Amino acid sequence: MASPALSLTQPRPSLIHSEAAAAWLLSAPAIIAFALMVMIPTLAAIVFAFTDYELGSRVIRFIGWANFVELFEDRGFVASIRNTAFFVAVVTPVSLIGGLLIAMLIEAGTRGRAFFRAVYFLPVVSLMVAMATAFQYMYHPTIGPVNALLRQIGVAGPSWLGSSDWVMISLSIVGVWEQIGFNMVLFLAGLTAIPREIYAAAEVDGVRSPWARFWMVTWPLLGPTTLFVLTITMIRSLRVFDIVATLTQGGPNKASEVLLYTMYTEGFTFFRLGYSAAITLVFLIIVLVLMLVQTRILDKRVHYG
Amino acid sequence: MRGQARSLLADMPRLAVLGLIGLVMLSPYIWMVSASLKPLDELFRATLNLVPQTFHGHVNYGRVFAEVPVVRYILNGIIVCAGILAFQLAFAIPAGYAIAKLRFRGRDTLFAFVMLGLLVPAHVPALPLYVAFAQIGILNTYAALIAPFVSSVFAVFMFRQFFRSIPDDLINAARVDGMTEASIVWRVVLPNAWPAATAFAIFSVVAHWNDLFWPLIVVNGHSVATPALGILYFRTEEAGDDFGALMAAAVIMTTPLVAAFLLAQRRFIEGITMTGLKG
Numbered sequence: 001m002a003s004p005a006l007s008l009t010q011p012r013p014s015l016i017h018s019e020a021a022a023a024w025l026l027s028a029p030a031i032i033a034f035a036l037m038v039m040i041p042t043l044a045a046i047v048f049a050f051t052d053y054e055l056g057s058r059v060i061r062f063i064g065w066a067n068f069v070e071l072f073e074d075r076g077f078v079a080s081i082r083n084t085a086f087f088v089a090v091v092t093p094v095s096l097i098g099g100l101l102i103a104m105l106i107e108a109g110t111r112g113r114a115f116f117r118a119v120y121f122l123p124v125v126s127l128m129v130a131m132a133t134a135f136q137y138m139y140h141p142t143i144g145p146v147n148a149l150l151r152q153i154g155v156a157g158p159s160w161l162g163s164s165d166w167v168m169i170s171l172s173i174v175g176v177w178e179q180i181g182f183n184m185v186l187f188l189a190g191l192t193a194i195p196r197e198i199y200a201a202a203e204v205d206g207v208r209s210p211w212a213r214f215w216m217v218t219w220p221l222l223g224p225t226t227l228f229v230l231t232i233t234m235i236r237s238l239r240v241f242d243i244v245a246t247l248t249q250g251g252p253n254k255a256s257e258v259l260l261y262t263m264y265t266e267g268f269t270f271f272r273l274g275y276s277a278a279i280t281l282v283f284l285i286i287v288l289v290l291m292l293v294q295t296r297i298l299d300k301r302v303h304y305g
Numbered sequence: 306m307r308g309q310a311r312s313l314l315a316d317m318p319r320l321a322v323l324g325l326i327g328l329v330m331l332s333p334y335i336w337m338v339s340a341s342l343k344p345l346d347e348l349f350r351a352t353l354n355l356v357p358q359t360f361h362g363h364v365n366y367g368r369v370f371a372e373v374p375v376v377r378y379i380l381n382g383i384i385v386c387a388g389i390l391a392f393q394l395a396f397a398i399p400a401g402y403a404i405a406k407l408r409f410r411g412r413d414t415l416f417a418f419v420m421l422g423l424l425v426p427a428h429v430p431a432l433p434l435y436v437a438f439a440q441i442g443i444l445n446t447y448a449a450l451i452a453p454f455v456s457s458v459f460a461v462f463m464f465r466q467f468f469r470s471i472p473d474d475l476i477n478a479a480r481v482d483g484m485t486e487a488s489i490v491w492r493v494v495l496p497n498a499w500p501a502a503t504a505f506a507i508f509s510v511v512a513h514w515n516d517l518f519w520p521l522i523v524v525n526g527h528s529v530a531t532p533a534l535g536i537l538y539f540r541t542e543e544a545g546d547d548f549g550a551l552m553a554a555a556v557i558m559t560t561p562l563v564a565a566f567l568l569a570q571r572r573f574i575e576g577i578t579m580t581g582l583k584g
Binding site: 019020039116117122124130147152180181235242246267276277280284 | 313316319320322323326327330331332333334336337340348349351352353392395396397399400402403404407408409410411412415418422424425426428429430431432433434435436437439452453454455456458461485486487490511514515517518521522532533534536537540548551552554555556558559562563565566567570571573574577578
């Protein structure tokens, strides 16, 4: 907040009214568009979730929690939750720890910084659908380079995307590949924010080995960054859609159904809008809980740096 | 410790590890480009040679340009991204200014709505928007692709944070000169907003150029299809198992943004991470 003493020209009371009018006028386009495109549709989605609304149906009935009851009895949806959880549980730690390690390696020297940063960041700006088709080729069981390489060392590679045992692992690898560079950049920012004097002071205090230096200085000071990366990676992984839509369409036999893809097929292929809205609501609640947990932890902890 | 004076030899292990992981990161691009230059029979032999024995690039790329409206897709991508960005900036800059610098009742409520809006992923309003757009008959138009994103609460939030650092005296001086609030926004505040606007622009364009979810819902057919959809169409309708041509299509659609990134790396990385909150 600006202190009143700083404003040389306090607006006269008569001007305050016009200031309010100007403020509303300036915000009006954003407010109207937000109401029409975000707020009302979001509320409508919540209402949909408690109805049996299907596209084209004449009568819409409120059916209470019936959609949610059906969801948790629906084997497809349960598989979808399980697969999404698997994806989040693999991609989050691997891309977080990997991003941190790469950031520390880049930060440890001066050579090749910009170059490596660009290399690792490239997937963030790449059209994911296109890159997914590149992975489709790489993963191809007979002509793909991954299995060709494995054959060279005498290993028969699996059908990466065609086998229900492997498909979520294969998709998770793509997920890590997609997110690691973003996490690396966030950690790089966190690392450069640590003052060098602290390392110098720690060295005076006898913290000499790189291992001790990491656990006693770097890791605690990176706390807020790590928490942020953790939340954002979980939410991004939870939203996995493009690679599933491009590579597997939820198959084989629902082995790669994920939350948003199930929501998409129920809503826009089968037009069961009420049911699909219920999935959307489950998705929204998970996102909100993750964000709430993050702010809770942030509030409780000491802020470093 | 940060190795300013470290010799190249001592730096080798670090560079080797980074290079090796980097190679893995780049391998999809390398194989994509390599496959896009090979004839089909060579692909089916599944050799690990990156360089094609018979150069077939002109055929593969030729097929893509001949069979799908590539230029159309890229043009659609540009139209959609530019449309979204123009509205987002035009709506968010004045609103961000009002919340940051003007005193009025309801300001805190308005800001609370912004914070609330930040929590809602774009997938949540998708179903009702689809129904509404179907009702008014604008599915499969640019309007349907642009409209849901015109009001970015994230942009409002970002500009509000940014404008708070503009000195009040600058704005008050403009008021004394008789400028209206609207002209203050465009003539005083906007010229100071370029760093934030650039960062947001990069974030927005990357997000919407690469988006598949919403275009998949509202678009049907080639006329307004974006690059992401173009690849899916090409695969299902034309390429099938012709990986050479499919990889050529993937290279073509990935190139515009990757080229922009390579030209302005620092700005891209700053822009996307500065705005990274929204993921």
